[in-house]
Amino acid sequence: MFGTALSQLRYGAAILRNRPIRPYDLERIARDLVATIAEFGEPGADSALLPGRAGAVDPAVRRTVTERSLRATARAAARHTAYYRRTFDRLGLDPGTLTPETWDRVPVTPKAALRGLPAAFVSAVSAPALMALTTGTSGNPTTVWYSRAEVEIAVAMSTVSAVLGLGLRPHHTLAYAGCSRATLPLLNVEESVTRIGASFVQLGTVEPAVALDRLAAPLGLRGKAPQITHLTLSASYLAALVEEAERGDWRPSDFGLGYIGVGGEPLSEPLRERAAAALGADTSTSYMMTETVPSGGTPCTEGHLHHTTEFGHLEVLDPVTHAPTPPGGVGVIVQTPYVPYRDCTLLLRYATGDLVRLPGGEAGCEMAHLPATSQILGRWSGPLSVAVPTRSVLNVLEAEPDIPLPARYALVEAPSGPRLHVLVRRLPAAGLLGRLEERATSSGLALDAIVLHDEPSSMPPTGPVRADLREHTFESARPAAARIVSPA
Template sequence: MFGTALSQLRYGMAILRNRSIRPQDLERIARDLVATLAEFGEPGADSALLPGQAGQVDPEIRRTVTRRSLRATARAAVRHTSYYHRIFGELGLDPDSLTTETWSQVPITPKKALRGLPTAFVSTAATPALMALTTGTSGTPTAVWYSRAELDTTIAFSTISAALGLGLRPRHTMAYAGCSRATLPLINAEESTTRVGASFVQFGTIDPAVALDRLAAPLGLPGKAPQITHLTTSASYLSALVQHAEQDGWRPADFGLESIGVGGEVLSGPLRERAEAAFGAPVSTSYLMTETLPSSGTPCSRGHLHHTTEFGHLEVLDPLTWSPTGPGGTGMVVHTPYVPYRECTLLLRYATGDLVRLPDAEPDCELAHLPATSTILGRWSGPLSATVPTRDVLDVIEAEPDVPLPARYTLTEEPDGGVLLHLLVRTLPAATLRRALEGRIAASGMAVTGLVLYDDRSAMPPTGPVRADLREHAFQPVPQAAARMGSGA
């Protein structure tokens, strides 16, 4: 495949020189990968060298590429965006003098700045094509502009990942149960699925009972598996599906699922186990953000989250001081997506809000050559969110069947410094459940000093929204009498 070799060479040279990527080169690589899989069935050992597949790179080359990429990205941001032109001018910073050692001189970009004036981050040298919105469950939706070339590049990367990471093949059918207003993930999922020859079904966040019916329904499509084989969704919507599957007596044999992918929210260990028991399919998670694509995080067999260095620069910083987090500490993911992968919305040292914990020691796993953190612990909302992160709470409460899913809880600080966990349960009194929960809290070492149970959500302190709340309603049947009146009969 001489043409593919030329495409890979052009792609590699563009990265080394920080020049514009030809989307057609990546599309050719992805298309030929799909053709190879169709002919030989499985990828070869050299597939790890494909773009975005976390192949090993000589450390010295990586340092050189990182320095060049940071300078090129800062240079483009200063020249072509009003936000960074002003910031660098006020501080007297020269983007061409920056190194990895002096990168901390660049100010942190808070999420509220991007939300407040997204066009201030749009490059005057780019041609905006699509405004991608986040779901907005943690606040005002964030708007990120993408050019046509960026979309084509991201879709090509997603196609490679769908074929190699998800193992999608033409016989498969993917159901996407995510909020439709999260534009970019939906586009990527549909395009990458169909480009590998698989079929795609858009569910949206519909009533979980309806979604279960659709997952179990026979497809009757030529050349396809009898039922939907892959499901992509958020953790909270998966928990709603698990709740209904357990209550309504669904069995794994009722479904044809082979894989469930979860993103956008924290996936607890107990929810993973309950979902695998309910649907008979392995559940996996990864880390992607609309603001930082195509950068991503991939879990390894040891439970770390490994972050790609090809597409951007990762930092883990203290959310209060913005100093580097030490081994074993908890910090926020701060990310700089590189040009030439990004050319429209440019971000330097973007504070994602996502909390992770750094390993105590260098990891010893199959992805040890990539930077490692814990999986995402939750979102930063103040010091308490780092002291008692979302993952720690969900690992305790989602293990108990008498806690309705999606779990509704909140934390409050007491005047004496204690922390109360307020939790919605099915019914009160719940003495047995209380003892079980208090035992789990004590065993986990979670810094919670008290537990308050409720069977009425309106009586609780306010709880945060989850993606399962972004419910998309179907049209209701129209009563025949009303229909006759509306027709003028």
């Protein structure tokens, strides 16, 4: 393990000096972690020191590293990208003098600027290798370019996370049920899973009945669990699978799932509970987006989302004024991914549009040393999205079996307040409206009224969800009578 120690030293030196990271060093660290698991069955106590494990750091040291990282990232952006060169020249800003306290002198970068001219954010001294697109559910897809080194670094980080965070081992099989055109996450997951020695299955967002058949099918592979053990997908596609499983009388014993990982959309508590009852596995949600990789957030046991300080700088700001959000308030996540983790598309104070609430006091959980927010509440689309956030609405709707999953709804501003229009299975639905009104009131949703519809054509326009990114397949689901059902 002497070579691994040298790799860790070189990696640490690169971070402290803001020098380019050698992808080989991170690959070696990840490879030796996998070898340790293979030999001893579990990671060693020093695994908390590995990259991305977010160990506690002395506050003075953290501030020094943050200042160096912000300056190095601002210098690279101002020197080598057209967008930030113009910005810094226009304002007369010297990136070498910025501190965490004066970082707000740098203007917030709106998502529209990156969508409008992505090449203006690409460093002139980088080697673009991979164009990654977002799904576009909140607007036109956003383009982010990555160098080969960035991709290799992201894969190595993901490998460490899969071993230590997901508990992935060689006998496991992970299915990825995300859209196949999501190039970066697909590549990242496939590479990290197979480097561990586990097996990878690309499901895509096919018809839910087809996906359930594949999840239940025996693998018959030597040295592997009998069925797929891990599943990664969006919240709305999970809702579509739960809908199909409940409607088709599937039982948890039909599957071999031990872990379901959800990302990309807010996950409601009722959906989490229904997924466990239908599919037989606990569901976990984390936070990461294409534009800000490898910066992200990890949930703690108390339900906070804790954000890494190693890979980038987090701010939570008012979506209109860009003033800091006070404790207890709702704001948008604004991220600055650091060089040297990023060297191609460089972003300073990037407004993600993702809404979170800041805790009202100090967190007392196992990750209290890291910045904490609520889980993602939804996307900023105006004042109504703060007053009635997506996650709160889904917590009300997705507990009801009379509402098909994924829940379809529309918020319409009326003179006396917002009206929530909801698609239900059929009308009349005895007691449904009263239950929804009671649940909305107890959740603090300031609604003028809830209006039920049993025809999509009578609804106001509803926003797209990732489950709508259906991929066509020649395969059709087997009839229910032909399914192999395990004994009770």
